[in-house]
Amino acid sequence: MSQKINRRKFLQTSAALAAASVAAPGSHASEMDQAIKAPAIGSNLSSPASLPAKKGPRVVIVGAGWSGLTMAKYLKKFASDFDVVLLDKREQFVSCPISNAWIANQVNLEFLTHSYVDAAKNNGYIFISATAIDLDRAGKTLYTTEGAIAYDYLVMAPGIDYDYARIGVEDPEVEQQLRMHYPAGFNSASEVMAIKHKIENFNGGTLLMTVPTGNYRCMAAPYERACMAAAMMKQRGVKGKILLLDGNNDIRIKSEGFRRAFSEYYADIIEYESSAGITDILLEDHEIETEFDNYQFDDAVIYPPIRASRVLENFGLADPASPQKEAAIDPYKYHLLDDEHVYVTGDSRSQPFSKSGNTAHSEAKYVAEVIVAHARGEEIAWRSPQTMCFSGVKTDPLESMSIIAFYKFNEHEKSFAFDRVHLMEKWSERSGQAGLAWAEGMFRDMFYS
Numbered sequence: 001m002s003q004k005i006n007r008r009k010f011l012q013t014s015a016a017l018a019a020a021s022v023a024a025p026g027s028h029a030s031e032m033d034q035a036i037k038a039p040a041i042g043s044n045l046s047s048p049a050s051l052p053a054k055k056g057p058r059v060v061i062v063g064a065g066w067s068g069l070t071m072a073k074y075l076k077k078f079a080s081d082f083d084v085v086l087l088d089k090r091e092q093f094v095s096c097p098i099s100n101a102w103i104a105n106q107v108n109l110e111f112l113t114h115s116y117v118d119a120a121k122n123n124g125y126i127f128i129s130a131t132a133i134d135l136d137r138a139g140k141t142l143y144t145t146e147g148a149i150a151y152d153y154l155v156m157a158p159g160i161d162y163d164y165a166r167i168g169v170e171d172p173e174v175e176q177q178l179r180m181h182y183p184a185g186f187n188s189a190s191e192v193m194a195i196k197h198k199i200e201n202f203n204g205g206t207l208l209m210t211v212p213t214g215n216y217r218c219m220a221a222p223y224e225r226a227c228m229a230a231a232m233m234k235q236r237g238v239k240g241k242i243l244l245l246d247g248n249n250d251i252r253i254k255s256e257g258f259r260r261a262f263s264e265y266y267a268d269i270i271e272y273e274s275s276a277g278i279t280d281i282l283l284e285d286h287e288i289e290t291e292f293d294n295y296q297f298d299d300a301v302i303y304p305p306i307r308a309s310r311v312l313e314n315f316g317l318a319d320p321a322s323p324q325k326e327a328a329i330d331p332y333k334y335h336l337l338d339d340e341h342v343y344v345t346g347d348s349r350s351q352p353f354s355k356s357g358n359t360a361h362s363e364a365k366y367v368a369e370v371i372v373a374h375a376r377g378e379e380i381a382w383r384s385p386q387t388m389c390f391s392g393v394k395t396d397p398l399e400s401m402s403i404i405a406f407y408k409f410n411e412h413e414k415s416f417a418f419d420r421v422h423l424m425e426k427w428s429e430r431s432g433q434a435g436l437a438w439a440e441g442m443f444r445d446m447f448y449s
């Protein structure tokens, strides 16, 4: 009883705090450390990377995810004279979108996996498999594990990292244990594969799943994953439950649809708790502590809050005042406030857009145009990115809900907010098929000409 009263009070307070905490994009600019770093690496890595001589303005893109792949393709499309170099620390692309459907065997791994070599060959740019390790903005040089690359424009599209410190995990040993035993599955195919194995081998008891606070990657995906895992448990006749602990005071998106799916299909499997932000994790006891309760679990998928990829901070680009350690960029043109030759896009951007693949894809086409216009001394009008997200709730056949939305700057709130939202919370097989067709279209666009 007393717990319920506490929880309600907490919901009211946190809603008020959330409303008060909307900040203008780039509003921390004046506090930003604008110093330009000198490279601090060994001389062998300072020698030039093996690349053909550039024939036009060179754009180097760090990160061949949804943002970087789209950017590389459309830069070449809009300006064939540009010399575009895309690099990624990974050897091949495995999609995060649709990976929940893969977990539940609705698509195979081949559907998600694509070749960077094909993408570069088909679209006329250079791909190198390398890790960006340092940046000299004064000398316009990026240092990578394959050598130094001089640029005219640099696009940072490195995605996200997890921020375990925001759930009180400061000990690197504990963080490693969490990454290994209870991976979040929101940043690499390896993690998602570990989760797939976990769910396939789960034979009963409590499977804990968590939803972080903040602007985390893919708002709907943790709820979708709970549905997909529950569908698998149902199919295998596993006697157990999924405890879905949400740090937020309600389901963040498609809330009516997910609530209905939880009660219509998975009432005996999914137990959903809102306002259950993690305050401590007792690994040896298999226990998680939240502000109101402690919960025991047998296995877990723990999704901590996220931040912009660490490489932004390592390069001195992160705004120290930004809670998710994003860079201070022009909210309309995406370049650093103090450097019109360095851009930040995709999930590491600072605008509060949905961190989703479709957002990154539509935004990258626009930013490619911005960069080409800048090189030609022109300007183009701002275009909103488009968020489009399908969420599976039922399998065999896959049935999904969807949302499509744009953004508009709200002068009163001094931030961007959803605009022209088309929300379909009634799931269907047709929408399930549309989601797969959407992904196929995206892969075709990023990997073929």
Ligand SMILES: Cc1cc2nc3c(=O)[nH]c(=O)nc-3n(C[C@H](O)[C@H](O)[C@H](O)COP(=O)(O)OP(=O)(O)OC[C@H]3O[C@@H](n4cnc5c(N)ncnc54)[C@H](O)[C@@H]3O)c2cc1C
Binding pocket: 062, 063, 064, 065, 066, 067, 068, 087, 088, 089, 090, 095, 096, 097, 098, 099, 100, 130, 131, 132, 133, 157, 158, 159, 160, 185, 186, 187, 217, 218, 221, 309, 311, 345, 346, 347, 348, 355, 356, 357, 358, 359, 360, 388, 389, 390, 391
């Ligand atoms: C389970 C799940 C479901 C999702 N469902 C959807 C959906 O239905 N619809 C949707 O639109 N979105 C969805 N998303 C979100 C989508 O995956 C991301 O928003 C999208 O990947 C962001 O693209 P990005 O290019 O910014 O980052 P990423 O795709 O993460 O790409 C960043 C790249 O940068 C590389 N990199 C990082 N640091 C370096 C470095 N130092 N040197 C070289 N390379 C580096 C990384 O290897 C990576 O390949 C989902 C995500 C998950 C996890």
